[in-house]
Amino acid sequence: MRAALLFGPSDLRVVDRATPTPAADEALIRVVRFSPYGTDVGVYLNRGGRYVQSYPVGIGADFGGVVEAVGNEVRNVRAGDRVTALALAHCGRCANCRAGRTNVCLDPAMLNAPRQVCAQEYTCVTANKLAVLPAKVGFENAAMLGGPVVALNALGQLAPPSGATVAVLGGGAMSWGAVATCKAKGFHPVSIGGIGRRGHLAGLVGAIEVFPIGAHDEDASERVRARYPQGFGHIIETTATEWGLKQAIKLSAMSGRIAVTGGGPLPALGWDLVGRELVLSGVRAGPGQGEALAMIAAGVIDLKPTMTHRWPLERCAEAFAALTGPGASEVGRVMIDVTDA
Ligand SMILES: [Zn+2]
Incomplete structure (x- = not known):
């Protein structure tokens, strides 16, 4: 072979x-x-x-x-x-x-x-x-299927209320899967990250708004905060990078919950967690293969x-x-x- x-x-x-x-x-x-x-x-x-x-x-x-x-x-x-x-x-x-x-x-x-x-x-x-x-x-x-499987696990942990806005950090395979899954579950995904065309593809699978970046490590938080002054109560971080973790914390609302799929050393954030009572939730892939396949079969997810x-x-x-x-x-x-x- x-x-x-x-x-x-x-x-x-x-x-x-x-x-x-x-x-x-x-x-x-x-x-x-x-x-x-x-x-x-x-x-x-x-x-x-x-x-x-x-x-x-x-x-x-x-x-x-x-x-x-x-x-x-x-x-x-x-x-x-x-x-x-x-x-x-x-x-x-x-x-x-x-x-x-x-x-x-x-x-x-x-x-x-x-x-x-x-x-x-x-x-x-x-x-x-x-x-x-x-x-x-x-x-x-x-x-x-990996993206939807991760996203279903993340959404299970974040437990956003029906119809909530969910921020998805990233501009890649996992983030597009997460955006499509959020949309399929009736949430309103906002995509933050991705350079060039990668910053816009989330719009094709259900993002209500996209915030591409111009370069790796560009801080988009002020631009996003101008549109969403309270920040986001529910965030899925898909980049597994320090950039993504920092952006997630900066963009989190009071008592926000952040699903973390990977990444290096956490940025100094002890007081950020305490000051806003943030919850970081680790997401290790997920077991939701059957649910993701059923959603694709039903036509609500198509990547x-x-x-x-x-x-x-x-x-x-x-x-x-x-x-x-x-x-x-x-x-x-x-x-x-x-x-x-
Ligand atoms: Zn076992």
């Missing part, structure tokens, strides 16, 4: 590799579509040295595909099923898993389990991460308008070069055609 492998930071090559064989608890998937998001870009660059320990290594997590074969313990999917997968491994047996909170599985062995890889024609995935696609969900929205580029697997390196190069601000969601639908 053909597989995109990283041989070093920013060194992605499509090479021949043996088709894998599924273990007893795994399914062999033929990958149809793969759409990279921020974590994949982090892996590609090995940003901060925290993603890759040894090369060569595969890449990609969010995909739509078809089950080709299953290991002998697998009962939840069978050959021919159209599927997508959660990025996080979970045991399926602990108290949290049994309560449906598989993203905070209590089994320590699952905490740092590797993500699946999907920028290759075939991949093996632990079957309990798989969800069967409803008939109305296409492979492309399935390959962009295809954020797609701007498409490449075949053989040209996967061009996709990552575009996502990280000088023209990246003009690149929205990228779709990789891995095999034929």
Whole structure:
């Protein structure tokens, strides 16, 4: 089979590799579509040295595909099923898993389990991460499911009242997914961040207002505060950066709640938290795969308008070069055609 492998930071090559064989608890998937998001870009660059320990290594997590074969313990999917997968491994047996909170599985062995890889024609995935696609969900929205899954977890924690305005910080895959999900849930999303075209794509999936920025690290808070003087009671921070955390805190209303998806050292904020009684809530992906798929099937979430580029697997390196190069601000969601639908 053909597989995109990283041989070093920013060194992605499509090479021949043996088709894998599924273990007893795994399914062999033929990958149809793969759409990279921020974590994949982090892996590609090995940003901060925290993603890759040894090369060569595969890449990609969010995909739509078809089950080709299953290991002998697998009962939840069978050959021919159209599927997508959660990025996080979970045991399926602990108290949290049994309560449906598989993203905070209590089994320590699952905490740092590797993500699946999907920028290759075939991949093996632990079957309990798989969800069967409803008939109305296409492979492309399935390959962009990470954003809605994160957003559903964030909204569950923020618990905004019906019809509330929700600020979404970012201009990328996760933020467009969050904007679309907020809109689908009846909230009013305001998008803050994103340079160039990336700052405007949120408007295509339901943002009531967009505040693009002109450069990385530009402080948009005064401009936004001029329009929303009270700040926002509910904020989803999707950039996983210090910029995003700082903006979120500056833009938070009194008693505001902020969903945090990642990021480095928190800016000095002890007194900010106390002075406005802010609540920061960590969001570790999410368990809401089924709900997100149902919303796509119902037609209330559709992320295809954020797609701007498409490449075949053989040209996967061009996709990552575009996502990280000088023209990246003009690149929205990228779709990789891995095999034929
Ligand atoms: Zn568990």
